[in-house]
Amino acid sequence: xxxxxxxxxxxxxxxxxxxxxxxxxxxxxxxxxxxxxxxxxxxxxxxxxxxxxxxxxxxxxxxxxxxxxxxxxxxxxxxxxxxxxxxxxxxxxxxxxxxxxxxxxxxxxxxxxxxxxxxxxxxxxxxxxxxxxxxxxxxxxxxxxxxxxxxxxxxxxxxxxxxxxxxxxxxxxxxxxxxxxxxxxxxxxxxxxxxxxx
Numbered sequence: 001x002x003x004x005x006x007x008x009x010x011x012x013x014x015x016x017x018x019x020x021x022x023x024x025x026x027x028x029x030x031x032x033x034x035x036x037x038x039x040x041x042x043x044x045x046x047x048x049x050x051x052x053x054x055x056x057x058x059x060x061x062x063x064x065x066x067x068x069x070x071x072x073x074x075x076x077x078x079x080x081x082x083x084x085x086x087x088x089x090x091x092x093x094x095x096x097x098x099x100x101x102x103x104x105x106x107x108x109x110x111x112x113x114x115x116x117x118x119x120x121x122x123x124x125x126x127x128x129x130x131x132x133x134x135x136x137x138x139x140x141x142x143x144x145x146x147x148x149x150x151x152x153x154x155x156x157x158x159x160x161x162x163x164x165x166x167x168x169x170x171x172x173x174x175x176x177x178x179x180x181x182x183x184x185x186x187x188x189x190x191x192x193x194x195x196x197x198x
Contacts, residue, residue: 013051013061016041020062029059060123067128070098071135078135084145085194089186091135092160096167096181125161133157146195156193163189 019041023032034055038045052058074094081087133153140147147156163185 011041011043011047016043016048016051016058017062017065020058021066024059024062034058056121056123060121063121064124064127064131066102067131070095070102071131075135075138078139079142081139081143084140084143084147085186085190087139087143088136088156088160088193089182089190091132091139092163092167092185092189093178093182095160095164099164099168128161129154129157131157132160136160147193148195151193159189159193 016037020032020037023036023040027036034045034048037058038048041048048058052061074091077094078087078090081090133156136147136156137153140153147153151159167181
C-alpha cells in the first residue's frame with residue numbers, strides 16, 4: 001500500500017510502521033497517537049488510517065512485526081541445539097530475555113496497553129500461536145526428539161506463548177537467574193511437550 005508523503009513523495013506501510021516503532025520506543029504505546037505517527041512519517045493522519053487502520057491496528061502491526069523480526073533471528077540459532085527439548089527451552093528463554101531488553105517486544109506480551117492482565121494485546125493471540133507453532137514445527141523436523149503424540153504443533157505454540165507471557169507478567173522470583181530460569185522452563189514448560197529422554 002502506498003500513500004502520499006508531504007505531497008511530494010510516497011511512503012509505504014513499512015515506512016509508517018518504522019515511524020510508529022520509533023514513536024512507541026520514545027513515548028510508549030499508550031502515549032503515542034496516530035497523529036504522532038503520521039507526523040513522524042511525514043504523512044497525513046488519513047494516510048495512516050487508509051494504509052494500516054486505526055490505532056489498535058497500527059499497534060498490532062508494529063508488535064507482530066517486532067516478533068517476526070525476533071523469531072527470524074531465533075530461527076537461525078535454534079537449529080544448532082542438540083535436540084528438540086533444548087531448542088524449545090532456548091526459544092522460551094531467548095524470548096523472555098529479548099522481551100526484557102526490547103520494550104517493543106515486551107509491550108506485546110504484557111503491555112502497558114493491557115496493564116498487568118497477563119495477556120498479549122487483543123488480536124495478537126492467534127497470530128502469535130501460529131508464529132511460535134511454526135518455529136516449533138521447523139525445529140521438530142530438523143532436530144532429534146519429537147512432540148508428545150497428544151500434543152499438536154498449535155498446542156505447543158500456544159503453550160510456549162502462555163509460558164512466555166506468564167514469565168513476563170509475573171514479578172520475578174528468587175528463581176529469576178539464568179540457570180534457575182532454564183531449569184524451571186525445562187522441568188515445567190518443556191517436559192509436558194516433548195518425549196522424555198529424546
